[in-house]
Amino acid sequence: MRQGGRLRLVALLAWLAAPVYAETHVVTIDRMSYHLSASEVRVGDTIKWINKDPVLHTATSDAGDFDVILGAGETARTALTSAGRLDVICSYHPGMRMVLVVN
Amino acid sequence: MTRTLALLILLLTSNAWAAAPAAPDDAQIAHIAYTAGQLDIDAARQALDKTTDPAVRAFAQTMLRDHTAVNEQAMALLTKLKVTPQNNPTSQALSKSAAETLARQSALSGGEFDRAYVVSEAAYHQQVNDALRTVLIPGAQNAELKALLEAGLALFSEHQKHAEALAAEQAP
Numbered sequence: 001m002r003q004g005g006r007l008r009l010v011a012l013l014a015w016l017a018a019p020v021y022a023e024t025h026v027v028t029i030d031r032m033s034y035h036l037s038a039s040e041v042r043v044g045d046t047i048k049w050i051n052k053d054p055v056l057h058t059a060t061s062d063a064g065d066f067d068v069i070l071g072a073g074e075t076a077r078t079a080l081t082s083a084g085r086l087d088v089i090c091s092y093h094p095g096m097r098m099v100l101v102v103n
Numbered sequence: 104m105t106r107t108l109a110l111l112i113l114l115l116t117s118n119a120w121a122a123a124p125a126a127p128d129d130a131q132i133a134h135i136a137y138t139a140g141q142l143d144i145d146a147a148r149q150a151l152d153k154t155t156d157p158a159v160r161a162f163a164q165t166m167l168r169d170h171t172a173v174n175e176q177a178m179a180l181l182t183k184l185k186v187t188p189q190n191n192p193t194s195q196a197l198s199k200s201a202a203e204t205l206a207r208q209s210a211l212s213g214g215e216f217d218r219a220y221v222v223s224e225a226a227y228h229q230q231v232n233d234a235l236r237t238v239l240i241p242g243a244q245n246a247e248l249k250a251l252l253e254a255g256l257a258l259f260s261e262h263q264k265h266a267e268a269l270a271a272e273q274a275p
């Protein structure tokens with residue numbers, strides 16, 4: 001392999017080996033809805049839930065991965081440990097739903 | 104309840120009726136909103152005394168919890184604004200209708216009570232939400248009071264849908 005080619009191979013291997021940094025994505029609960037600002041969510045990322053409503057809500061995964069209870073003004077964090085589609089609901093308000101796709 | 108409240112809302116929103124009461128001011132609006140919440144708390148307490156259905160129980164607990172929280176928030180705002188809620192014909196009509204509903208439902212039990220409760224909750228929330236949209240929110244002068252009523256409407260709209268879904272399940 002020529003030197004130029006070897007350098008490109010080393011660069012490619014370095015890029016592949018580079019760590020993917022986990023991100024925190026905020027989901028705001030406001031006026032009886034979940035609002036996720038992120039466009040992409042990955043395994044290893046964290047969701048930060050913020051309840052801006054005056055009432056008690058939950059963020060409950062139908063797959064059983066998490067069940068977070070949030071009083072008015074409270075925040076909580078959930079680590080996303082597996083990929084897939086999660087339906088998130090509020091246990092107290094059946095009309096409140098969100099789909100979370102974890103890549 | 105429904106006829107009295109509907110008539111009052113019609114009077115408040117119509118300009119064609121010469122004898123119509125003036126549109127409510129902020130003190131009266133606050134009283135109406137607070138009263139509406141308190142009456143639902145009372146209805147929830149009756150339901151929690153009588154129902155054994157888990158879904159109806161969960162709904163009643165949510166009504167009790169949510170309306171208590173919103174009323175506490177409302178009182179804190181009114182204290183801050185130095186507004187004293189003022190009693191008025193709409194609050195009185197609401198209270199009268201609610202008392203009639205509680206009396207009627209107190210004679211019921213089991214599935215009959217559950218059906219009556221969720222059906223009256225669906226109707227009650229629809230009428231309160233209509234009043235919020237057409238009279239209370241447009242009429243509120245203070246921006247913070249208006250914002251509180253708007254947040255209340257979002258919450259009570261979810262309550263309405265929840266009650267309607269339960270009413271559909273409870274249909275005999």
